[in-house]
Amino acid sequence: MASIAMMLSLFTSFFLLQLSDAQKSFTSGGIEESSILTSHIQSQTSPTSTIIEPVPSQSSTPSENRAVDIFGTGNYTVLDIYVSGGQEQSNGCNATASTYVRTVAYTVTPHGNAVIDGDIIVGTEADILNAAVHPSLRKRSSSIVSNAPQKWPRGVVLYNYQAGLDKKHIDYFQEGVKQWTDRLPFLKFEYSTDRNARTVVASDGNRSPYGCCGGMIELCPGCGNTRSARHEIGHTLGLYHEHQRPDRDLYMTLSCPGGKCNSVVIANTATFVGTGMNWAGSYDVNSLMHYSLSGSLPVGSKWYDFDFKLIPGLFYKGYAELPSRLDVQRVCELYYEDCHSICGDGIFSPGYGEECDDGNNDNGDGCSSSCKKEACVPTCHPSNHECGDKASCTTFDTSPNGLFPRTGQTFCMCEAGFRGTGLDRSGRDQYRVEWENRHGGQTHRVFVKPGQACRDVCSDIQCSEVPIKNTCR
Numbered sequence: 001m002a003s004i005a006m007m008l009s010l011f012t013s014f015f016l017l018q019l020s021d022a023q024k025s026f027t028s029g030g031i032e033e034s035s036i037l038t039s040h041i042q043s044q045t046s047p048t049s050t051i052i053e054p055v056p057s058q059s060s061t062p063s064e065n066r067a068v069d070i071f072g073t074g075n076y077t078v079l080d081i082y083v084s085g086g087q088e089q090s091n092g093c094n095a096t097a098s099t100y101v102r103t104v105a106y107t108v109t110p111h112g113n114a115v116i117d118g119d120i121i122v123g124t125e126a127d128i129l130n131a132a133v134h135p136s137l138r139k140r141s142s143s144i145v146s147n148a149p150q151k152w153p154r155g156v157v158l159y160n161y162q163a164g165l166d167k168k169h170i171d172y173f174q175e176g177v178k179q180w181t182d183r184l185p186f187l188k189f190e191y192s193t194d195r196n197a198r199t200v201v202a203s204d205g206n207r208s209p210y211g212c213c214g215g216m217i218e219l220c221p222g223c224g225n226t227r228s229a230r231h232e233i234g235h236t237l238g239l240y241h242e243h244q245r246p247d248r249d250l251y252m253t254l255s256c257p258g259g260k261c262n263s264v265v266i267a268n269t270a271t272f273v274g275t276g277m278n279w280a281g282s283y284d285v286n287s288l289m290h291y292s293l294s295g296s297l298p299v300g301s302k303w304y305d306f307d308f309k310l311i312p313g314l315f316y317k318g319y320a321e322l323p324s325r326l327d328v329q330r331v332c333e334l335y336y337e338d339c340h341s342i343c344g345d346g347i348f349s350p351g352y353g354e355e356c357d358d359g360n361n362d363n364g365d366g367c368s369s370s371c372k373k374e375a376c377v378p379t380c381h382p383s384n385h386e387c388g389d390k391a392s393c394t395t396f397d398t399s400p401n402g403l404f405p406r407t408g409q410t411f412c413m414c415e416a417g418f419r420g421t422g423l424d425r426s427g428r429d430q431y432r433v434e435w436e437n438r439h440g441g442q443t444h445r446v447f448v449k450p451g452q453a454c455r456d457v458c459s460d461i462q463c464s465e466v467p468i469k470n471t472c473r
């Protein structure tokens with residue numbers, strides 16, 4: 001509605017939403033919304049923002065068969081905010097990602113948490129107002145995300161319960177925890193009174209900050225959405241919404257009854273890029289972190305229906321109740337070393353006591369069954385991880401007594417049964433070493449230069465087409 005938008009743009013004042021004690025909560029038996037929006041005008045230096053226009057033609061309850069991912073007060077403010085990109089992990093170093101601007105619609109929960117994108121807690125209302133885009137505020141507004149996306153150290157999520165939290169909420173939370181830890185046993189949830197612990201509280205909806213640390217996870221087992229605790233724990237672990245990926249519109253389009261979407265619905269499902277966000281990987285419409293394709297959102301006292309219309313060929317299994325395979329994979333990628341800290345998985349994890357990890361639990365191949373370096377093998381330089389695909393990151397830098405033919409150079413070991421991709425067999429760029437594994441079988445390994453991929457399958461398990469330089473024994 002262009003005229004309304006134009007009118008609203010003329011406002012230079014800012015409307016602050018006031019929460020009253022009467023503001024509550026949806027009962028489990030139905031939808032109740034008793035709050036009345038009150039507003040007042042703040043000072044003129046405040047940012048321009050918009051009150052959401054109620055459209056009278058909309059229903060006061062969600063239509064049938066519509067999932068409700070979003071519970072809330074229904075009172076929203078749309079505004080542009082600065083969001084910190086948080087910490088980026090690159091080559092094992094932390095780098096601060098740059099700030100970016102997003103249009104969001106926020107609401108405030110009974111616990112005083114400001115929520116965007118349906119269920120993401122980003123701080124208090126004061127935090128979000130401080131982050132609003134306005135020339136006069138630009139200098140002091142760099143982040144609303146005080147706990148910018150960070151991993152829980154070593155994959156250990158610290159949590160505790162609000163005083164007197166009832167069993168129903170505890171069970172709901174623990175059931176959600178179990179769905180993740182069953183799939184990713186490296187994840188640990190520890191009850192703690194540490195200030196970095198996240199507090200589980202009873203609320204009128206389901207919401208969580210994303211990533212570590214502190215803050216609250218608000219749960220509502222009576223809100224009729226069985227998956228919500230798991231979804232919120234997904235946020236706590238560091239996952240964001242799949243449907244907010246910048247490439248979302250390649251796969252689906254947002255539509256609303258009558259062809260017109262409420263601006264709150266748009267802002268709460270909007271795509272964004274966001275520095276510091278990693279949206280890599282294939283689009284997963286079946287992710288636990290994807291809103292349902294047919295949803296409803298309360299705005300003021302009305303419910304607004306929306307639909308995501310999928311492009312042909314994308315298979316939607318229906319409302320995801322559990323973490324998808326890709327969800328699990330993403331958490332594993334996020335906590336790469338913690339997830340791959342198992343000796344013999346081919347991932348070198350020095351933080352877990354590994355001196356090497358050659359992708360097996362065999363002794364006598366330079367890296368022991370417990371991932372300790374073995375005497376037969378020259379010095380390992382795990383920091384030099386430049387090996388190619390399917391080549392182990394076990395590297396050999398020196399060669400005492402001429403045991404290896406490439407003295408002084410770094411070589412990488414291909415997985416058993418593979419040799420360097422596209423290399424000739426003269427032995428100039430690859431060679432083979434023979435040893436016996438703990439099962440008594442002969443296992444030969446091909447060594448290549450760093451960066452060389454090893455995807456060519458050997459003609460036999462000994463890789464006998466590659467020249468042997470076996471002087472290890």
Ligand SMILES: [Zn+2]
Nearest residue numbers: 119120231241
């Ligand atoms: Zn969510």
